[in-house]
Amino acid sequence: MRAIAGALVAAAIAFAAWRAGSLSRSGAAAALFIGTIAIAAGWTWGALLILYFVSSSVLSRIGARVKAQRSGSIVEKGGARDAPQVFANGAVFAAAAALQLLYPSSIWLAAGAGALAASASDTWGTEIGMLAKSPPRMITTWRTVPTGTSGGVSTLGLAAMVAGTLFIALAAWLLHWNSGNAHLALAVSAGGIIGALVDSFGGALWQSRRFCTRCGSATERAVHDCGTETERAGGLGWLNNDGVNAACTLIGAIVAVSMLRLLH
Numbered sequence: 177m178r179a180i181a182g183a184l185v186a187a188a189i190a191f192a193a194w195r196a197g198s199l200s201r202s203g204a205a206a207a208l209f210i211g212t213i214a215i216a217a218g219w220t221w222g223a224l225l226i227l228y229f230v231s232s233s234v235l236s237r238i239g240a241r242v243k244a245q246r247s248g249s250i251v252e253k254g255g256a257r258d259a260p261q262v263f264a265n266g267a268v269f270a271a272a273a274a275l276q277l278l279y280p281s282s283i284w285l286a287a288g289a290g291a292l293a294a295s296a297s298d299t300w301g302t303e304i305g306m307l308a309k310s311p312p313r314m315i316t317t318w319r320t321v322p323t324g325t326s327g328g329v330s331t332l333g334l335a336a337m338v339a340g341t342l343f344i345a346l347a348a349w350l351l352h353w354n355s356g357n358a359h360l361a362l363a364v365s366a367g368g369i370i371g372a373l374v375d376s377f378g379g380a381l382w383q384s385r386r387f388c389t390r391c392g393s394a395t396e397r398a399v400h401d402c403g404t405e406t407e408r409a410g411g412l413g414w415l416n417n418d419g420v421n422a423a424c425t426l427i428g429a430i431v432a433v434s435m436l437r438l439l440h
Contacts, residue, residue: 247324290432305333
Protein backbone atom coordinates (compact mmCIF):
# COMPACT_ATOMS: atom_id res chain seq x y z
CA MET A 177 0.00 0.00 0.00
CA ARG A 178 2.85 2.36 0.79
CA ALA A 179 4.39 1.68 -2.62
CA ILE A 180 1.10 2.56 -4.29
CA ALA A 181 0.77 5.71 -2.19
CA GLY A 182 4.37 6.52 -2.99
CA ALA A 183 3.75 6.19 -6.69
CA LEU A 184 0.80 8.59 -6.46
CA VAL A 185 2.77 11.16 -4.44
CA ALA A 186 5.80 10.85 -6.70
CA ALA A 187 3.63 11.17 -9.79
CA ALA A 188 2.01 14.35 -8.48
CA ILE A 189 5.39 15.93 -7.66
CA ALA A 190 6.97 14.85 -10.95
CA PHE A 191 4.01 16.22 -12.90
CA ALA A 192 4.16 19.54 -11.07
CA ALA A 193 7.92 19.76 -11.68
CA TRP A 194 7.42 18.99 -15.37
CA ARG A 195 4.75 21.69 -15.68
CA ALA A 196 7.02 24.14 -13.86
CA GLY A 197 9.86 23.41 -16.27
CA SER A 198 12.17 21.88 -13.66
CA LEU A 199 12.04 18.44 -15.29
CA SER A 200 11.76 17.25 -18.87
CA ARG A 201 9.36 14.39 -19.67
CA SER A 202 12.12 11.82 -19.34
CA GLY A 203 13.29 13.52 -16.15
CA ALA A 204 9.77 13.37 -14.71
CA ALA A 205 9.57 9.64 -15.51
CA ALA A 206 12.91 9.05 -13.79
CA ALA A 207 11.80 11.09 -10.77
CA LEU A 208 8.59 9.02 -10.57
CA PHE A 209 10.64 5.82 -10.50
CA ILE A 210 13.06 7.04 -7.81
CA GLY A 211 10.31 8.67 -5.74
CA THR A 212 8.21 5.50 -5.71
CA ILE A 213 11.12 3.40 -4.44
CA ALA A 214 11.99 6.01 -1.81
CA ILE A 215 8.51 6.20 -0.31
CA ALA A 216 8.12 2.42 -0.48
CA ALA A 217 11.23 2.22 1.74
CA GLY A 218 9.60 4.60 4.23
CA TRP A 219 7.89 7.97 4.44
CA THR A 220 11.04 9.47 5.94
CA TRP A 221 12.96 8.41 2.84
CA GLY A 222 10.37 10.13 0.69
CA ALA A 223 10.45 13.25 2.84
CA LEU A 224 14.23 13.47 2.58
CA LEU A 225 14.07 13.16 -1.20
CA ILE A 226 11.35 15.82 -1.44
CA LEU A 227 13.39 18.24 0.70
CA TYR A 228 16.38 17.70 -1.56
CA PHE A 229 14.38 18.17 -4.75
CA VAL A 230 12.46 21.23 -3.60
CA SER A 231 15.58 22.99 -2.28
CA SER A 232 17.50 22.26 -5.49
CA SER A 233 14.63 23.45 -7.69
CA VAL A 234 14.22 26.68 -5.73
CA LEU A 235 17.93 27.45 -5.90
CA SER A 236 18.02 26.78 -9.65
CA ARG A 237 15.43 29.53 -10.16
CA ILE A 238 17.20 32.17 -8.09
CA GLY A 239 19.06 34.44 -10.47
CA ALA A 240 18.29 32.07 -13.35
CA ARG A 241 18.69 34.78 -15.99
CA VAL A 242 22.08 35.88 -14.66
CA LYS A 243 23.31 32.28 -14.43
CA ALA A 244 22.15 31.54 -17.98
CA GLN A 245 24.01 34.59 -19.30
CA ARG A 246 27.20 33.66 -17.47
CA SER A 247 27.31 29.93 -18.15
CA GLY A 248 24.86 29.22 -20.97
CA SER A 249 27.56 28.75 -23.60
CA ILE A 250 29.66 26.49 -21.36
CA VAL A 251 27.48 23.95 -19.57
CA GLU A 252 26.47 20.87 -21.51
CA LYS A 253 22.86 20.93 -20.35
CA GLY A 254 20.63 23.71 -19.11
CA GLY A 255 17.01 24.21 -18.15
CA ALA A 256 14.83 21.20 -17.34
CA ARG A 257 16.66 18.16 -16.00
CA ASP A 258 16.43 15.03 -18.16
CA ALA A 259 16.48 11.37 -17.11
CA PRO A 260 20.30 10.96 -17.18
CA GLN A 261 20.65 13.97 -14.88
CA VAL A 262 17.99 12.68 -12.49
CA PHE A 263 19.51 9.20 -12.33
CA ALA A 264 23.03 10.61 -11.98
CA ASN A 265 21.92 12.44 -8.85
CA GLY A 266 19.38 9.95 -7.48
CA ALA A 267 20.24 6.41 -8.58
CA VAL A 268 22.52 5.65 -5.62
CA PHE A 269 19.86 6.97 -3.23
CA ALA A 270 17.24 4.78 -4.95
CA ALA A 271 19.51 1.74 -4.70
CA ALA A 272 19.97 2.36 -0.96
CA ALA A 273 16.19 2.68 -0.54
CA ALA A 274 15.66 -0.60 -2.39
CA LEU A 275 18.21 -2.34 -0.15
CA GLN A 276 16.42 -0.88 2.88
CA LEU A 277 13.27 -2.62 1.68
CA LEU A 278 15.06 -5.95 1.36
CA TYR A 279 17.50 -5.79 4.27
CA PRO A 280 16.49 -3.06 6.76
CA SER A 281 19.52 -1.42 8.36
CA SER A 282 20.76 2.01 9.43
CA ILE A 283 23.64 1.44 7.02
CA TRP A 284 21.35 1.98 4.03
CA LEU A 285 20.02 5.20 5.51
CA ALA A 286 23.59 6.47 5.85
CA ALA A 287 24.33 5.43 2.27
CA GLY A 288 21.21 7.07 0.86
CA ALA A 289 21.56 10.25 2.87
CA GLY A 290 25.29 10.43 2.10
CA ALA A 291 24.60 10.17 -1.61
CA LEU A 292 21.90 12.82 -1.42
CA ALA A 293 24.08 15.11 0.69
CA ALA A 294 26.87 14.90 -1.88
CA SER A 295 24.44 15.75 -4.67
CA ALA A 296 22.91 18.61 -2.65
CA SER A 297 26.37 19.93 -1.81
CA ASP A 298 27.34 19.96 -5.48
CA THR A 299 24.01 21.45 -6.58
CA TRP A 300 23.95 24.18 -3.93
CA GLY A 301 27.58 25.04 -4.62
CA THR A 302 26.91 25.31 -8.34
CA GLU A 303 23.62 27.21 -8.21
CA ILE A 304 24.73 29.73 -5.60
CA GLY A 305 28.36 29.87 -6.68
CA MET A 306 27.40 31.02 -10.18
CA LEU A 307 26.04 34.21 -8.62
CA ALA A 308 29.39 35.15 -7.08
CA LYS A 309 30.69 38.57 -8.11
CA SER A 310 34.19 37.28 -8.79
CA PRO A 311 34.92 34.56 -11.38
CA PRO A 312 35.60 31.06 -10.03
CA ARG A 313 39.02 29.47 -9.82
CA MET A 314 39.96 26.00 -11.02
CA ILE A 315 40.30 23.81 -7.94
CA THR A 316 43.49 22.17 -9.24
CA THR A 317 45.43 25.22 -10.47
CA TRP A 318 43.63 28.14 -8.79
CA ARG A 319 43.54 30.00 -12.10
CA THR A 320 40.41 31.99 -12.88
CA VAL A 321 37.99 30.28 -15.26
CA PRO A 322 34.63 31.28 -16.81
CA THR A 323 31.53 30.81 -14.66
CA GLY A 324 30.04 27.37 -15.21
CA THR A 325 33.35 25.62 -15.86
CA SER A 326 33.44 22.19 -14.22
CA GLY A 327 36.04 22.16 -11.45
CA GLY A 328 35.70 25.89 -10.86
CA VAL A 329 35.09 26.97 -7.25
CA SER A 330 34.54 30.22 -5.37
CA THR A 331 34.32 31.24 -1.73
CA LEU A 332 30.56 31.67 -2.06
CA GLY A 333 30.22 28.33 -3.83
CA LEU A 334 32.28 26.47 -1.22
CA ALA A 335 30.17 27.97 1.57
CA ALA A 336 27.04 26.86 -0.30
CA MET A 337 28.49 23.34 -0.64
CA VAL A 338 28.84 23.11 3.12
CA ALA A 339 25.32 24.50 3.62
CA GLY A 340 23.83 21.96 1.21
CA THR A 341 25.54 19.09 2.98
CA LEU A 342 24.45 20.25 6.43
CA PHE A 343 20.88 20.74 5.21
CA ILE A 344 20.57 17.09 4.16
CA ALA A 345 22.53 15.77 7.15
CA LEU A 346 20.36 17.67 9.62
CA ALA A 347 17.18 16.66 7.80
CA ALA A 348 18.20 12.98 7.84
CA TRP A 349 18.94 13.15 11.54
CA LEU A 350 15.71 14.97 12.45
CA LEU A 351 13.57 12.66 10.33
CA HIS A 352 15.04 9.74 12.24
CA TRP A 353 15.25 11.49 15.61
CA ASN A 354 13.85 8.45 17.45
CA SER A 355 17.05 6.51 16.68
CA GLY A 356 18.93 8.90 18.95
CA ASN A 357 21.96 8.57 16.69
CA ALA A 358 23.77 11.88 16.24
CA HIS A 359 26.57 9.96 14.53
CA LEU A 360 24.36 9.74 11.47
CA ALA A 361 24.52 13.50 10.89
CA LEU A 362 28.31 13.49 11.19
CA ALA A 363 28.66 10.56 8.80
CA VAL A 364 26.33 12.11 6.24
CA SER A 365 28.12 15.45 6.49
CA ALA A 366 31.46 13.79 5.79
CA GLY A 367 30.01 11.92 2.83
CA GLY A 368 28.45 15.06 1.40
CA ILE A 369 31.57 17.22 1.62
CA ILE A 370 33.99 14.59 0.32
CA GLY A 371 31.61 13.57 -2.44
CA ALA A 372 31.24 17.17 -3.60
CA LEU A 373 35.02 17.70 -3.55
CA VAL A 374 35.44 14.56 -5.63
CA ASP A 375 32.95 16.07 -8.07
CA SER A 376 34.99 19.26 -8.33
CA PHE A 377 38.30 17.46 -8.80
CA GLY A 378 36.69 15.02 -11.23
CA GLY A 379 35.32 17.90 -13.26
CA ALA A 380 38.72 19.55 -13.34
CA LEU A 381 40.85 16.50 -14.07
CA TRP A 382 38.85 13.87 -15.93
CA GLN A 383 35.60 15.28 -17.29
CA SER A 384 35.55 15.75 -21.06
CA ARG A 385 36.45 19.28 -22.13
CA ARG A 386 35.77 20.77 -25.54
CA PHE A 387 36.70 23.88 -27.52
CA CYS A 388 34.85 25.97 -30.09
CA THR A 389 37.27 26.91 -32.88
CA ARG A 390 34.91 29.55 -34.22
CA CYS A 391 34.39 31.45 -30.97
CA GLY A 392 37.73 30.51 -29.44
CA SER A 393 36.09 29.53 -26.17
CA ALA A 394 36.03 26.49 -23.89
CA THR A 395 32.77 24.59 -23.47
CA GLU A 396 31.28 21.23 -22.48
CA ARG A 397 28.93 21.16 -25.46
CA ALA A 398 29.38 18.92 -28.52
CA VAL A 399 27.80 21.72 -30.55
CA HIS A 400 28.43 25.25 -29.33
CA ASP A 401 25.58 27.76 -29.10
CA CYS A 402 26.99 29.44 -32.22
CA GLY A 403 26.16 26.26 -34.15
CA THR A 404 29.77 25.07 -34.56
CA GLU A 405 30.71 21.47 -33.77
CA THR A 406 33.31 21.62 -31.02
CA GLU A 407 36.59 19.74 -30.72
CA ARG A 408 37.83 17.71 -27.79
CA ALA A 409 40.30 19.69 -25.68
CA GLY A 410 41.06 17.33 -22.80
CA GLY A 411 39.71 14.93 -20.21
CA LEU A 412 38.14 11.56 -20.93
CA GLY A 413 35.98 11.73 -24.03
CA TRP A 414 33.32 9.40 -22.57
CA LEU A 415 33.02 11.13 -19.18
CA ASN A 416 30.47 13.94 -19.07
CA ASN A 417 29.03 15.90 -16.17
CA ASP A 418 26.37 13.27 -15.48
CA GLY A 419 29.07 10.64 -15.02
CA VAL A 420 30.98 12.86 -12.61
CA ASN A 421 27.80 13.56 -10.64
CA ALA A 422 27.07 9.83 -10.39
CA ALA A 423 30.57 9.22 -9.03
CA CYS A 424 30.05 12.08 -6.58
CA THR A 425 26.95 10.43 -5.08
CA LEU A 426 28.57 7.00 -4.95
CA ILE A 427 31.58 8.37 -3.07
CA GLY A 428 29.23 10.24 -0.75
CA ALA A 429 27.42 7.01 0.09
CA ILE A 430 30.63 5.03 0.65
CA VAL A 431 32.19 7.69 2.87
CA ALA A 432 29.01 8.08 4.95
CA VAL A 433 28.76 4.33 5.57
CA SER A 434 32.46 4.06 6.38
CA MET A 435 32.28 7.01 8.78
CA LEU A 436 29.18 5.63 10.53
CA ARG A 437 30.91 2.31 11.13
CA LEU A 438 34.03 4.10 12.38
CA LEU A 439 32.02 6.23 14.82
CA HIS A 440 30.27 3.17 16.17
